Each structure stands twice: as structure tokens, then as C-alpha cells.
Amino acid sequence: MAILVDNNSRIVVQGLTGSAGRRHALLCREYGSQVVAGVTPGKGGTQVEGIPVFDSVEQAVRQTGADVGLIFVPPPVAADAILEACAAQLDLAVCITEGIPVRDMVLVNRMLRESRTRLIGPNCPGLITPGACKVGIMPGEIHRPGAIGVVSRSGTLTYEAVQQLSDAGLGQSTCVGIGGDPIIGTSFIDILQLFNEDPATEGVFLIGEIGGSAEEEAAAWIGRHMRKPVAAFIAGRTAPPGKRMGHAGAVISGASGRAVDKITALQAAGVEVATGPARLAEAMQQALRRGAGS
Template sequence: MGVYVDQNTKVIVQGITGGTAKFHTKQMLEYGTNIVGGVTPKKGGTEVEGVPVFNTVQDAVDETGANASVVYVPAPAAADAILEAVDAELDLVVCISEHIPVMDMVKVRRAMEGKKTRLVGPNCPGVITADECKIGIQPGYIHKKGHIGVISRSGTLTYEAVHQLSEAGYGQTTAVGIGGDPVIGTDFIDALSAFNDDPETEAVVMIGEIGGAAEEEAARWVDANMDKPVVGFIGGTTAPPGKRMGHAGAIISGGKGTAEEKIRIMNECGIATADTPAVIGETMINVLKENGLQEKCKTH
């Protein structure tokens, strides 16, 4: 089980003939991901890692029955690549590309309204359902199958949380990197809702960062709707106001979006927060104990 992807997901790689895409296609195949095709205009008929390449997403879908894609297309063309996948009516598009202009993503979001496709990203590490399907750039070996969902705006903190949980013997259902840009497809509430509905997931780690109000909105949603425990962490507690930290969306403006404000609201809404990245796993284990879920979630 897990959310968004599983062993039955049929994946195509957009931009498959690029260096980064080739590298990660190999990694995804080695993890066991069912990659059925790739797309690069004018390269149709060739192969990458034994995967057939098509000229268009529609050609790939018609030929392979693919239902998901991962986008490794350079920023200037990435928005068009997403929209091509939406037009082909894929269930899921995971966009790894970074530095996509914000206005391009605003147009993508508008064009996707009412469409069936779910977008994860851009500027994200992707989605991985442990031991079943890896779409993106995550290090697969740190993931272990289990009962904890992970949602994060930060790629590296996703890996940190997953690694801590796996090392302590607590596997994951799915890890979803939602991306750190100001305009993204899938937000915290979308992913929290999916984990809340997933029978295999018993608890969720939610990793946010300074900037915007997504974490506050998510915390209030958790308080009102979530029937599984959530542990939180906010990156950027030491960032000075007005300083952009790493991600385009991580900027504090007008006193809003500070780490302190996010942590305060999360705590008010019943979310236990880790003080540093080093204790995310430990904080989750304590919460599992409090909720009588420790044995149920222990995987070895």
C-alpha cells in the first residue's frame, strides 16, 4: 500500500535522454520501479537503459499504458512538459525540475483545474512507496517498508527523517517530497488527507520550513480532520527576517511565516514538534509510545 504510487504504477520519464534523467532512470529501475517508457522529442525509436523512447507523452501512453510520469526537463521547458502529461490524462506527474519561473507554474496550476492529473513538485525529490516504487531522486536504500508516512518541503530533511526512522526500526508507507517552490501541485493538506485515508499508515511526519502559511493551514486541518498522530519539524528557526533560505518559498514577509509562529500553531493543534532535525525520529517514537502504536509500527 502507500499513497500515490505502488508496484502497479507504470512510469514514463520525460527528458529521459538527459544526463541527470539517465542516471536516475537507472536508479529507479534498480529499485524496482516499473518504468515503461521515456519521452524526448525527435529521439523516438531509441532506448535508454533498455527503456523505449517516444517523441511525445501521448505516444508513450498509447504504446505502454503508462499512468504516471517523472519530469527531468530543464526549467524553460518544464511547464510545457507538465502540461503535455496533463493533456495525456496521466494520474500522476512528479516534477523534479527546479528554477521553473513562478509565473509558468501559475499558468500550469490554472490549466490543471478540473483535470484528473495530480502534480507533485516542482523542485522536489519525488515520491517513494517503500520496496514498491520510487519516482524521483531519493536514495532508495534508506527506505524500509512500514507504517509511517513522511511529507516534506525539503529533500534533504526527508532523507534525514526517513533514515532516522529506518535505523530505529520504524519503516515507512510512502515519503512524499512536495517541493519548496511558492507554487506547487500537491500541498501538505493533500498529502495528509491521502495518508489519513491510507489503511497502512499509522502516523505521519510533516516537515516544513519558514515562509508562507502552508504549515499553519495544515496544522489546523490536522486538528479538525486527522485521526492519526502527526509529528512536525520546521526548518529555518535561525533565519533572519527577510532572508530567503534555500528554497524560493522559504522567505518570511510581514512577520508571517516565521518558524516560531508555525511551531506555536502546530503545538496548539496537537502536533508534537522536534526541536532539531536530529530528533525527528526520536520525537515520532515518543508519540507512537504515547498512542500505543509502538509495537504495531516496529518493523524489526
């Protein structure tokens, strides 16, 4: 088993005819994902290397049975693309787009509360169930099927963690990049809950960063509910206050969002926190050993 996507997932790519959409859709298909449709208004009836293009998500869903959306569109129209995916009642929408205005995402999140669609992102690398389905821009070759769930706010650090886990013989059940913006569709807690309920996931690696309170909230949830061992790494320990570090949400403001507070909260919840970026797999192995001994 896995969470969110598997080899039965059928993907429609919004923005398929753009350069990024085309490239990554074909890479997803090459990985083995079922990319069944694309959407670009005004280009319905055309194809991209055998993938049919439709004018709307609703048409694509009706004619191909797509249930997962992958969004590669410019920031000014990304919110509308997400809402279109919701209106078509996709089970899952994955928005890779970076730079969506916060005001747009406030409106999107309001609509998501009344929708059946789960949103991953925006400003995220997507997700992958190794050996079954890739939805997004994650490099498929570094992943190995296994029992470690990965959830992350960071794209590049996700790849580093996965490479270390795979090299250590720790394959992954599903890897989810939730996105680094201040407002996102799916939280750490949402994914932790899914991993907690997934019988194929035996442990979880969480990658956080400075800014906001998502990691502290996740730590509180882990302490109360998590039944599986968790390891973590928090990026940005040396970041100066007030300076944005990469992601829009990665900003320390006063005493809020500091790495030290996130680490302290996670450790208090029983999470094994890696002491550096070269020791991610080591922390996961230690968490699994502690879990086996408890």
C-alpha cells in the same frame, strides 16, 4: 497499501535522454520501479538501455500503458512538459525541475484544476513507497517498508528524517517530497488526507520550513480532521527576515512565515514537534505513544 504509487505504477520519464533523466530513471528501475518509457521530442524510436523513447507522452501512454510521469527537463520548458503530462491524462506527474518561473506555474495550476492529473512538485525529490516504487531522486537504500507516512517541503531533511526513522525501526508507508517552490501542485493537506485514509499508515511525520503559510494551514486541518498521530519538524528557526534560505518559498516577510508561528500552530493542533534535527525519530515515537494512550 500505500499512497500514490505502488509496484503496479508504470513510469514514463520526460527528458530520459538527458544526463539527469537517464541517471535517475535507471536508478528508479534498479530499485524495482517499472520504468516503461521515455520521452524526448525528435528521438522517438531510440532506446536508453532497453527503455523505449517516444516523441510525445501521448504516444508513450498509448503504447506502454504508463500512468505516472517523471519530469527531468530544463526550467524554460518544464511547464509545457507538465501540461503535456496532463493532456495525456496521466494519474500522477512528478516534476523534479528547479527554477520554473512563478508565472509559468500560475498557468499550470490553473490547468491542473481541470485535469485528472495530480502534480507533485516542482522543485522536489519525488516520492517513494519503500520496497515497491521510487519516482524521483530519493536514495532508496535508506527507506524501509512500514507504517509511517512522511511528507516534506525539504529534500535533504527528508533523507535525514527517513534515516532516523529507519534506524529506530519505524519503516515508512510512502514518503512524499511536495517541493519548496511558492506554487506547487500538491499541498501538505492533500497528502495528509491521503495518509489519513490509508489503512497501512499509522502515523505521519511532517517536515516544514520557514516561508508561506502551508504549515499553519496544515496544522488547522490536522486539528479538525487528523485521526492519526503526527510529528513534525520546522527548519529555519534562526533564519533572518527577508533572506531566502535554500528554497524559493523559504522566505520570512515581516511577521509572516516565521518558524515560531508554525511551531505554535502545530503544537496547538496536538502535533509533537521535534526540538532539533537530531531528534526527529524521537518526536515520532513520542507522538505514537501519545496516540496509543489516547
